[in-house]
Amino acid sequence: MKSHYMNPYLAGLFLGLVLLFAFFFSGRGLGASGALKRVVIETVGTIAPEHASNSVYFSKYIGPDKGNPLNHWLVYEMLGVVVGGFLSGALAGRLKWKVEHSPGITSKKRLIMALIGGILFGYGSQLGRGCTSGAALTGMAVLSVSGFVTMASIFGTAFLFAYVVRKNWI
Amino acid sequence: MxxxxxxxxxxxxxxxxxxxxxxxxxxxxxxxxxxxxxxxxxxxxxxxxxxxxxxxxxxxxxxxxxxxxxxxxxxxxxxxxxVNPTFLWSAIVGGVIMGVGFVVGGFCPGTSVCAAAIGKLDGLMFVGGIFIGIFIFAESFPLVKSLYMAGNFGHLKLSTVLGIxxxxxxxxxxxxxxxxxxxxxxxxxxxxxxxxxxxx
Amino acid sequence: MKELLQLKPRLLFSIPIFITGLVLALVPENTTQPYKLSAQDMLLEIQSGSEMVTPDDLADWIVNKDPSIQLIDLRTPEEYEQYHLDNAINIPLHDLLSPEWVDYLDQDVKMNIFYSNGITRAHEAWMIVRQLGYDNNYILQGGLNYWVETILNPTAPKNSSPDDEFARYDFRKGAGQALGAGSIQKSNNTSTPKPKIKRRPRKKAPEGGC
Structure with a gap:
């Protein structure tokens, strides 16, 4: 059976070249959670400005000299991801509103699990100073210790924990 | 260049x-x-x-x-x-939390945004979860600050550690x-x- | 056959990556500091002589207490101890590339003036830092020997000399006295305009991370 996805090695090669392009032009790699963090900062800063400036963590990113937290490299990159993902989905005919889940669970359960997973990942990405793309992939490409540690930690834990949640997937 | x-x-x-x-x-x-x-x-x-x-x-x-x-x-x-700075303990603990999040939620941040872009509602839900997670982290930051800053090795490369x-x-x-x-x-x-x- | 087709993408990717990796592992790492100026640029600069500062100009700036001057003595510490110009710092030539001096040599605030006894050492140092792309470094023309000869012990021109020779003599004598005895004497010598200190965009520390 021919897969309708790109060959993984080819996709990896392409992703690696994108990463290299980012290094060559901007001197930095990819990232995802940083952009989402800035959306949170901007949201909290708009709804409760006082709370945001009192927050030890948020106040690092806001202030008269910092400019808009959304005016950041990663935010523009993430907008690109939305466009790029959409383009690829459109080309491959994969644009469709749906909740993807294993036949063994309901859509509702899948959505709840996705939410919980997102909360955990959001929390972990801030503690670990980056996610799979920002800390693990980019970190490994520049040979930083944190890149290898984060990668091993994410995938190692996920392997160990996979058994616990196997009913959700297989 | x-x-x-x-x-x-x-x-x-x-x-x-x-x-x-x-x-x-x-x-x-x-x-x-x-x-x-x-x-x-x-x-x-x-x-x-x-x-x-x-x-x-x-x-x-x-x-x-x-x-x-x-x-x-x-x-x-x-x-x-x-070069990403290495804060050993926060990288390990953060990675563990992310690992659980990965296998529970089925995505990581980049892929969830990508999934949401083609209409996957579970991807969108995951993105929403990330927002909440980040907010919780910021709120609990004073509690985890010592862990967050522990084991700072700076912009360390693995080749330096291994001496190769x-x-x-x-x-x-x-x-x-x-x-x-x-x-x-x-x-x-x-x-x-x-x-x-x-x-x- | 089906087996082979399935393996193909992996091998197609693996083999070139493995070979490139092997080659790169055997090649020594690039630790050279890249030269920022080409040989051609250097030749043009040397020919224009714009790196030279005359003792007269320097004396004028010192007398007027120009704050943007940084004198750099390239001789050995012993020589430096024996005699050096006021406010000069000592960077022995053999120590030039030591990291502790980078902030002095690679900057855009002051005008560095290199000197040694003659001009050889100053010129050698200047060539190196210039090739590294550092701006705002100059050489005292003639070195200390010429400085002593012209500024501290100027010889009176002959009676038949043109007027400006006398004017220069007066200035040097005045400057020499000012530098030696401390009585400031405003010079009305028309010195060449001081070269502008080249500002450059701040080198940004790498940014990144999530």
Whole structure:
């Protein structure tokens, strides 16, 4: 059976070249959670400005000299991801509103699990100073210790924990 | 020569445009590889689909080889390339939390945005979860600050720790990755789940 | 056959990566500091002589207490101890590339003026830092020997000399006295305009991370 996805090695090669392009032009790699963090900062800063400036963590990113937290490299990159993902989905005919889940669970359960997973990942990405793309992939490409540690930690834990949640997937 | 923007060979104003272009490539690559599907992503943890391993490591290999080669030809000044700082304990604990989040939620931040972009509602839900998680982290920051700052080794490279050249380290990583690719493809046969791979 | 087709993408990717990795592992790392100026650029600069500062100009700036001057003595510490110009710092030539001096040599605030006894050492140092792309470094023409000869012990011109020779003599004598005895004497010598200190965009520390 021919897969309708790109060959993984080819996709990896392409992703690696994108990463290299980012290094060559901007001197930095990819990232995802940083952009989402800035959306949170901007949201909290708009709804409760006082709370945001009192927050030890948020106040690092806001202030008269910092400019808009959304005016950041990663935010523009993430907008690109939305466009790029959409383009690829459109080309491959994969644009469709749906909740993807294993036949063994309901859509509702899948959505709840996705939410919980997102909360955990959001929390972990801030503690670990980056996610799979920002800390693990980019970190490994520049040979930083944190890149290898984060990668091993994410995938190692996920392997160990996979058994616990196997009913959700297989 | 490179990196071009930090050395002001091309103007700062282009940086966000470059970021956008990089993002398009990033998103396109993720979606083409099938990373917009959570069932495909978690396949690596059950062995029926190891696309994550293949894409992630081949991209990392191309990235590290490319950087090294560019530096050798003086195309890029590695001193101006960001090296993630190593805070050992927060990286480990953060990674553990992310690992659980990964297998529970079926995505990571980049892939969830990509999934949401083609209409996957579970991806959108995951993105919402990330927002909440980040907010909780910020609120609980005073509690975890000591962990967050513990084990600071600065912008440390693994080659420095091991006392080997960067080229040799990259070669070792390549060998490890090629073995993992081989194992991955063997696992795909061993743990094949036709019913799942047909659907995703 | 089907087996082979399935293996193909992996091998197609693995083999070139493995070979490139092997080659790069065997090639020594690039640790050279890239030269920022080409040989051609250097030749043009040397020919224009714009790196030279005359003792008269320097004396004028010192007398007027110009704050943007940084004198750098390239001789050995012993020589430096014996005699050096006021406010000069000692960077022995053999120590030039030591990291502790980078902030002095690679900057855009002051005008560095290298000197040694003659001009050889100053010129050698200047060539090296200039090739590294550092701006705002100059050489005292003739070195200390010429400085002593012209500024501290100027010889009176002959009676038949043109007027400006006398004017220069007066200035030097005045400057020499000012530098020696401390009585400031405003010079009305029309010295060449001081070269502008080249500002450059701040080198940005790499940014990144999530």
């Amino acid at each position: 490179g990196p071009l923007v930090p050395q002001e060979i091309i103007g700062e104003g282009w940086n966000f445009f470059i970021a956008f272009i990089v993002g398009i490539g990033f998103g396109f690559a993720l979606e083409q590889a099938g990373f917009s599907s959570s069932r495909k992503l978690v396949g690596i943890f059950y062995g029926y689909d190891t696309v994550v391993l293949k894409v992630f490591f081949s991209a990392a290999l191309v990235g590290m080889l490319g950087l090294l080669m560019f530096s050798l030809f003086d195309w890029i000044d590695l001193n101006l390339v960001w 050249s960067q080229g040799f380290l990259v070669f070792l990583v390549i060998c490890a990755a090629l073995i993992m690719f081989w194992i991955g493809e063997a696992a795909e046969k061993r743990f094949a789940r036709e019913d799942i791979t047909r659907e995703v």
